[in-house]
Amino acid sequence: MAVIEVKDLTYRYGIGTPFEKTAVDHVQLTIPTGAYVGIIGHTGSGKSTLIQHLNGLLQPTEGTVMLDGKDIWADKAEMRQVRFRVGLVFQYPEYQIFEETVFRDIAFGPKNMGLSEDEIHARVKEIAGIVGISDDMLEHSPFLLSGGQKRRVAIAGVMAMRPEVLILDEPTAGLDPRGREEILCEIDLYRKKTGATILLVSHSMEDVARHAEHILVMNKGSVFCYDTVQRVFSRAGELQKIGLAVPQITRVCAALRQNGLAIDENIYTVEQAKEQLLKLLRQKGVNRGC
Amino acid sequence: MKIRIQAEDLSFHYTDEEDNAISPEILKDLSLTLEAGSFVAVLGANGCGKSTFAKHMNGILIPTGGKMLIGEMDTADERYAYDIRQHVGMVFQNPDNQIVATIVEEDVAFGSENLGVPPEEIRQRVDDALKAVDMYAYRMHAPSQLSGGQKQRVAIAGIIAMRPSCIVLDEPTAMLDPKGRQEIMKTIRMLNQEYGITIVLITHYMEEAVQADRVIVMGDGNVLLDDVPEEVFSHVEEMKQAGLDVPQVTELVYELQKSGVQLDSRIITEEACTKALLELFA
Numbered sequence: 125m126a127v128i129e130v131k132d133l134t135y136r137y138g139i140g141t142p143f144e145k146t147a148v149d150h151v152q153l154t155i156p157t158g159a160y161v162g163i164i165g166h167t168g169s170g171k172s173t174l175i176q177h178l179n180g181l182l183q184p185t186e187g188t189v190m191l192d193g194k195d196i197w198a199d200k201a202e203m204r205q206v207r208f209r210v211g212l213v214f215q216y217p218e219y220q221i222f223e224e225t226v227f228r229d230i231a232f233g234p235k236n237m238g239l240s241e242d243e244i245h246a247r248v249k250e251i252a253g254i255v256g257i258s259d260d261m262l263e264h265s266p267f268l269l270s271g272g273q274k275r276r277v278a279i280a281g282v283m284a285m286r287p288e289v290l291i292l293d294e295p296t297a298g299l300d301p302r303g304r305e306e307i308l309c310e311i312d313l314y315r316k317k318t319g320a321t322i323l324l325v326s327h328s329m330e331d332v333a334r335h336a337e338h339i340l341v342m343n344k345g346s347v348f349c350y351d352t353v354q355r356v357f358s359r360a361g362e363l364q365k366i367g368l369a370v371p372q373i374t375r376v377c378a379a380l381r382q383n384g385l386a387i388d389e390n391i392y393t394v395e396q397a398k399e400q401l402l403k404l405l406r407q408k409g410v411n412r413g414c
Numbered sequence: 415m416k417i418r419i420q421a422e423d424l425s426f427h428y429t430d431e432e433d434n435a436i437s438p439e440i441l442k443d444l445s446l447t448l449e450a451g452s453f454v455a456v457l458g459a460n461g462c463g464k465s466t467f468a469k470h471m472n473g474i475l476i477p478t479g480g481k482m483l484i485g486e487m488d489t490a491d492e493r494y495a496y497d498i499r500q501h502v503g504m505v506f507q508n509p510d511n512q513i514v515a516t517i518v519e520e521d522v523a524f525g526s527e528n529l530g531v532p533p534e535e536i537r538q539r540v541d542d543a544l545k546a547v548d549m550y551a552y553r554m555h556a557p558s559q560l561s562g563g564q565k566q567r568v569a570i571a572g573i574i575a576m577r578p579s580c581i582v583l584d585e586p587t588a589m590l591d592p593k594g595r596q597e598i599m600k601t602i603r604m605l606n607q608e609y610g611i612t613i614v615l616i617t618h619y620m621e622e623a624v625q626a627d628r629v630i631v632m633g634d635g636n637v638l639l640d641d642v643p644e645e646v647f648s649h650v651e652e653m654k655q656a657g658l659d660v661p662q663v664t665e666l667v668y669e670l671q672k673s674g675v676q677l678d679s680r681i682i683t684e685e686a687c688t689k690a691l692l693e694l695f696a
């Protein structure tokens with residue numbers, strides 16, 4: 125089952141002015157329910173414009189966006205529900221925090237959904253647990269927290285609406301390596317607990333390689349490729365040609381292969397490279413023994 | 415001008431108007447010397463004090479204990495405030511927060527104008543600075559039309575026009591895409607190698623840190639590791655404990671070593687890694 129289906133989506137802005145630009149150009153896309161899709165592409169490749177269509181922040185110039193088989197623009201009265209079901213976490217979401225306490229900030233979305241006090245309370249507690257916000261922190265002002273903690277609060281605020289589709293635009297930008305990994309693991313945990321579909325926009329190929337199952341590569345407003353992580357990284361050369369950086373380890377393995385080493389084509393994590401190399405070393409050892 | 419930057423037993427906490435401490439000690443008896451003309455990368459987890467240290471280098475913050483010396487100038491001495499800011503320029507994370515004018519070349523001229531540089535000379539300095547960062551063709555553009563990487567280069571040009579001896583960059587690439595990051599790193603290396611400007615680069619990207627001559631790892635307000643990049647990154651466990659990472663190639667070498675493969679642990683570049691691995695199979 126596809127939770128989101130994008131049909132022939134085109135978005136133009138500045139129509140009729142000298143600045144007219146096609147930001148998204150005839151995009152077709154099917155996101156299966158429960159998938160984890162990493163979205164990569166240059167600044168200006170159309171990825172942010174595309175994701176803003178998925179919860180109706182932008183209306184297509186042409187084409188349709190379907191949620192569970194229904195055009196999200198068919199009935200404008202339904203749009204509010206669409207926005208609850210498809211949660212969007214913007215870049216640097218901590219700049220959108222405004223409430224007096226962490227609890228109230230996370231509760232803002234659920235409150236807008238018209239949930240009961242008890243339900244709101246339960247959801248805030250549950251999500252706070254997922255993103256590692258302690259009970260006493262809930263009563264603090266969010267503005268006293270560190271940058272990484274503020275980011276978590278902001279993400280929790282979207283998760284608390286329990287969206288079926290959670291879209292995050294570079295949720296790890298500006299964080300240190302440990303903070304990056306923690307946030308990505310918290311997203312994994314949310315997915316595990318709710319079965320939600322995840323769309324993660326990232327500039328980090330390493331992060332996408334470790335956490336996503338599918339990768340959508342955008343280039344110049346179009347889909348450059350959309351496939352499993354493995355198959356996308358096996359096209360490392362093409363990705364580099366359009367100016368995207370593949371993981372360092374993938375580049376090293378490609379160089380090894382060029383030098384005649386029989387190592388797999390689609391290696392994108394350190395663990396995979398280690399296993400492969402150890403296997404090759406053992407084979408070599410055996411040959412030597414003969 | 416060549417100027418050495420020196421922190422002597424530097425401590426810092428925030429204070430209220432009556433000098434009462436209102437924050438824990440952020441920097442703790444930190445002593446460091448940054449040689450003129452060097453390229454130093456500073457790494458550390460969020461909250462380790464690296465940005466606080468950076469802000470001491472041009473007197474935005476003044477030590478609560480110990481001293482910060484820019485050449486012979488003590489940042490605590492107000493008479494030197496202008497000189498120090500001319501010598502040590504700062505570039506911050508968000509390009510949009512640093513651009514003040516509506517035309518690129520006016521923005522680049524802003525700092526020099528404040529220093530009271532004569533107009534003809536400003537003209538020359540602005541042109542030179544824009545050429546140095548490869549943004550001369552955009553001199554009449556509005557900054558809003560530029561990409562993030564281009565805006566950061568404009569911010570750097572504004573600093574260069576002040577003829578500093580040192581530029582401190584606090585996560586200048588955090589908000590940029592891979593292409594913008596490469597542009598900035600190229601510019602930084604060029605300023606260091608061709609103009610002899612001391613570079614202090616605070617970053618979370620290990621692949622940027624490996625390009626420096628020296629890497630300082632900070633943790634809890636002090637220095638944890640301080641050495642050439644090859645040595646610093648060979649401490650894989652310590653780096654991870656500090657909430658940091660090592661380049662993927664270094665991690666691969668480390669993992670292979672743990673499985674009994676003989677390899678040099680000072681491998682930090684793709685080229686060195688490829689070469690070492692090929693030798694294993696030779």
